[in-house]
């Protein structure tokens with residue numbers, strides 16, 4: 001029996017990287033999957049590549065009008081959302097003194113404000129016993145120069161996960177966080193770093209990972225499947241690091 005048969009999963013930011021890999025795995029496990037993304041062409045291509053059972057909605061997490069209308073658009077596809085993977089996010093880095101309001105807002109609006117209201121607006125569609133998964137980062141627990149706005153946005157998301165785990169427990173809705181370490185996805189190419197600097201940065205990060213390699217999106221997808229399914233029936237308010245040991249290494 002597939003782990004998610006009969007379930008509907010919504011994955012925000014499902015057009016690439018971790019979200020796309022998770023959509024692939026959830027479909028394989030029998031779920032109906034609805035992905036979101038802000039780029040219409042990327043959403044269309046992702047849905048075609050995902051195949052049967054996949055649906056796409058063009059929706060910008062940073063746009064409150066889009067977030068407000070998301071429940072109605074989902075209702076045209078499914079009457080319920082059993083699994084909500086709040087994954088859409090950006091990693092926009094800059095030295096603290098050069099972090100202007102636009103960079104601050106982009107990180108916070110997408111990674112935290114959008115995530116906050118996505119869960120709030122979709123809550124009426126979540127049946128009792130649903131699973132909410134928030135994609136944070138291991139950087140919440142350590143300092144990385146240039147990551148002040150990004151890390152703070154994810155720290156706020158981790159905090160939200162803990163509060164919601166308590167508030168929603170009455171309805172047996174479980175809320176958990178996945179904290180990825182360095183995962184090979186297109187995210188890094190969107191940071192605005194020149195290729196040489198990016199390669200140097202990646203090599204430096206990899207050297208500090210005990211398992212000496214970047215993780216793959218599928219590693220996060222497998223963890224999301226655990227949290228989405230009844231395998232994790234007694235897990236709520238947790239944060240699972242998937243990081244090759246990076247967050248505990250001295």
Ligand SMILES: NC(=O)c1ccc[n+]([C@@H]2O[C@H](COP(=O)([O-])OP(=O)(O)OC[C@H]3O[C@@H](n4cnc5c(N)ncnc54)[C@H](OP(=O)(O)O)[C@@H]3O)[C@@H](O)[C@H]2O)c1
Pocket residue numbers: 012013014015016017018019036037038039042059060061062087088089090091110135136137138179180181182183184185186187188190
């Ligand atoms: N890769 C890592 O090492 C790593 C580590 C820790 C945490 N994470 C977290 O993992 C999540 C997924 O990132 P990824 O690494 O898989 O990167 P990715 O390949 O760039 O995927 C990010 C996804 O989010 C979507 N997205 C971005 N802004 C959006 C918005 N305003 N509205 C709707 N969708 C939006 C992107 O689509 P469009 O841009 O096309 O709209 C894309 O589908 C992020 O929250 C990230 O912070 C990643």
